[in-house]
Amino acid sequence: xxxxxxxxxxxxxxxxxxxxxxxxxxxxxxxxxxxxxxxxxxxxxxxxxxxxxxxxxxxxxxxxxxxxxxxxxxxxxxxxxxxxxxxxxxxxxxxxxxxxxxxxxxxxxxxxxxxxxxxxxxxxxxxxxxxxxxxxxxxxxxxxxxxxxxxxxxxxxxxxxxxxxxxxxxxxxxxxxxxxxxxxxxxxxxxxxxxxxxxxxxxxxxxxxxxxxxxxxxxxxxxxxxxxxxxxxxxxxxxxxxxxxxxxxxxxxxxxxxxxxxxxxxxxxxxxxxxxxxxxxxxxxxxxxxxxxxxxxxxxxxxxxxxxxxxxxxxxxxxxxxxxxxxxxxxxxxxxxxxxxxxxxxxxxxxxxxxxxxxxxxxxxxxxxxxxxxxxxxxxxxxxxxxxxx
Amino acid sequence: xxxxxxxxxxxxxxxxxxxxxxxxxxxxxxxxxxxxxxxxxxxxxxxxxxxxxxxxxxxxxxxxxxxxxxxxxxxxxxxxxxxxxxxxxxxxxxxxxxxxxxxxxxxxxxxxxxxxxxxxxxxxxxxxxxxxxxxxxxxxxxxxxxxxxxxxxxxxxxxxxxxxxxxxxxxxxxxxxxxxxxxxxxxxxxxxxxxx
Numbered sequence: 336x337x338x339x340x341x342x343x344x345x346x347x348x349x350x351x352x353x354x355x356x357x358x359x360x361x362x363x364x365x366x367x368x369x370x371x372x373x374x375x376x377x378x379x380x381x382x383x384x385x386x387x388x389x390x391x392x393x394x395x396x397x398x399x400x401x402x403x404x405x406x407x408x409x410x411x412x413x414x415x416x417x418x419x420x421x422x423x424x425x426x427x428x429x430x431x432x433x434x435x436x437x438x439x440x441x442x443x444x445x446x447x448x449x450x451x452x453x454x455x456x457x458x459x460x461x462x463x464x465x466x467x468x469x470x471x472x473x474x475x476x477x478x479x480x481x482x483x484x485x486x487x488x489x490x491x492x493x494x495x496x497x498x499x500x501x502x503x504x505x506x507x508x509x510x511x512x513x514x515x516x517x518x519x520x521x522x523x524x525x526x527x528x529x530x531x532x533x534x535x536x537x538x539x540x541x542x543x544x545x546x547x548x549x550x551x552x553x554x555x556x557x558x559x560x561x562x563x564x565x566x567x568x569x570x571x572x573x574x575x576x577x578x579x580x581x582x583x584x585x586x587x588x589x590x591x592x593x594x595x596x597x598x599x600x601x602x603x604x605x606x607x608x609x610x611x612x613x614x615x616x617x618x619x620x621x622x623x624x625x626x627x628x629x630x631x632x633x634x635x636x637x638x639x640x641x642x643x644x645x646x647x648x649x650x651x652x653x654x655x656x657x658x659x660x661x662x663x664x665x666x667x668x669x670x671x672x673x674x675x676x677x678x679x680x681x682x683x684x685x686x687x688x689x690x691x692x693x694x695x696x697x698x699x700x701x702x703x704x705x706x707x708x709x710x711x712x713x714x715x716x717x718x719x720x721x722x723x724x725x
Numbered sequence: 726x727x728x729x730x731x732x733x734x735x736x737x738x739x740x741x742x743x744x745x746x747x748x749x750x751x752x753x754x755x756x757x758x759x760x761x762x763x764x765x766x767x768x769x770x771x772x773x774x775x776x777x778x779x780x781x782x783x784x785x786x787x788x789x790x791x792x793x794x795x796x797x798x799x800x801x802x803x804x805x806x807x808x809x810x811x812x813x814x815x816x817x818x819x820x821x822x823x824x825x826x827x828x829x830x831x832x833x834x835x836x837x838x839x840x841x842x843x844x845x846x847x848x849x850x851x852x853x854x855x856x857x858x859x860x861x862x863x864x865x866x867x868x869x870x871x872x873x874x875x876x877x878x879x880x881x882x883x884x885x886x887x888x889x890x891x892x893x894x895x896x897x898x899x900x901x902x903x904x905x906x907x908x909x910x911x912x913x914x915x916x917x918x919x920x921x
């Protein structure tokens with residue numbers, strides 16, 4: 336099979352600092368790495384930044400960023416947000432939607448007719464279209480219009496949206512999928528049959544870094560040991576659970592442990608919770624390196640980028656046993672423990688506090704694992720091989 | 726290991742008696758569980774080889790034993806698990822564990838309590854003032870909390886009864902399925918070969 340020379344990467348948002356999203360970040364990194372390999376790469380996104388409103392906040396323009404042609408297109412104006420939210424809420428409640436209702440859900444999600452028109456007009460310029468994540472109308476529209484050229488980057492989570500039959504049809508119809516992890520691929524197969532998990536496991540490359548573990552606490556005036564969380568703060572990511580658990584931990588054990596939360600979204604207010612908002616990369620690395628543990632309470636991850644960054648910082652993690660991907664990462668790296676409920680969490684956090692030797696040993700194993708498995712050289716090799724063979 | 730700090734009761738002098746009693750109970754419980762720390766699990770690790778599967782298995786075994794012994798029957802745990810219920814409901818031990826937490830928290834202590842004053846200055850006056858305020862509030866507070874206790878008790882008893890009823894039903898069905906499988910196996914097994 337001839338290796339593709341020209342690639343379009345399609346995602347609802349282009350991550351440019353103000354936009355946060357693991358899937359979009361992964362796609363941007365793919366784009367830049369492929370461009371560095373001499374491929375003709377375009378990143379096609381909408382003008383939206385906010386995934387709640389999908390308002391056209393950025394200009395519809397064409398730029399070149401790190402060798403990638405970045406094109407933004409307006410979101411189609413004919414979406415009905417109320418209908419979308421009604422369908423979305425019904426899915427979240429576990430209701431069974433009819434085919435027509437599922438179509439409405441995707442139709443009134445984010446779409447861009449201008450982007451699709453561009454892809455149609457450009458004809459065969461692009462050998463492959465990499466589109467993701469799975470749950471947006473735009474991604475589904477691209478997959479439906481160009482199934483033979485589409486490689487889906489689903490970033491699939493075990494959630495009600497993933498169980499919709501329209502999603503299964505999309506997974507089965509495209510040329511193949513680029514999964515982040517083996518559990519994600521298995522999930523696709525489990526939910527929608529063997530045809531849905533055709534593809535390759537690629538993942539995301541991470542650059543190693545060194546960080547001073549004392550710098551963050553010194554700069555922020557933190558006297559107590561702290562656990563760290565970084566990412567979106569919302570129920571789906573488990574942040575309310577984390578604050579509840581730490582509150583109970585402090586009350587039951589009488590130990591002074593702080594919670595440092597980076598990222599965006601609502602957060603409980605308490606003297607032991609430190610909301611540091613968005614952190615520059617260097618400071619994030621220092622915060623990770625100085626933490627007793629990185630706690631990732633989300634059950635909905637397809638890779639766990641920040642978890643892997645915490646491993647690179649040599650900091651072990653505590654994750655939820657129900658989060659299949661994160662638990663898998665902890666088990667295979669030896670860098671983290673998983674908890675079923677509060678009693679497990681209490682015991683494991685005490686272990687992290689009381690056994691620095693164990694923490695160091697786990698951190699070292701985790702760092703070695705990420706440097707081996709998620710080095711860009713290894714990921715690029717998997718990505719290029721997938722593009723050639725799928 | 727030194728005993729852990731209980732919640733200082735003096736911070737709650739202005740709270741109603743039931744809350745003070747509940748806080749004192751939880752503090753006492755925290756002190757009772759003090760010797761049972763993680764280090765008692767005694768995880769042996771080498772410096773360069775940590776088997777996290779084994780560590781987690783050991784932790785889970787130890788925690789399960791502690792749950793069975795009632796170490797975690799604590800109302801604060803039920804509150805902490807409010808966003809983890811979807812995950813826990815699949816755990817076989819969940820209902821029993823959660824019901825034990827609820828049973829522990831269900832009855833609010835409405836018995837009277839000693840009114841004290843930590844500030845030395847004007848202490849007798851402040852104590853008398855607090856006693857006066859409390860005597861005015863007592864009638865209403867007792868009435869309210871005794872009714873709430875009744876409702877709490879009925880709810881937990883109802884839940885326990887539903888849990889026991891369905892557990893019994895499931896046990897009976899499992900026994901029936903096992904019996905049917907046994908009979909089916911006996912009926913479909915090939916006849917023993919003759920000879921030999």
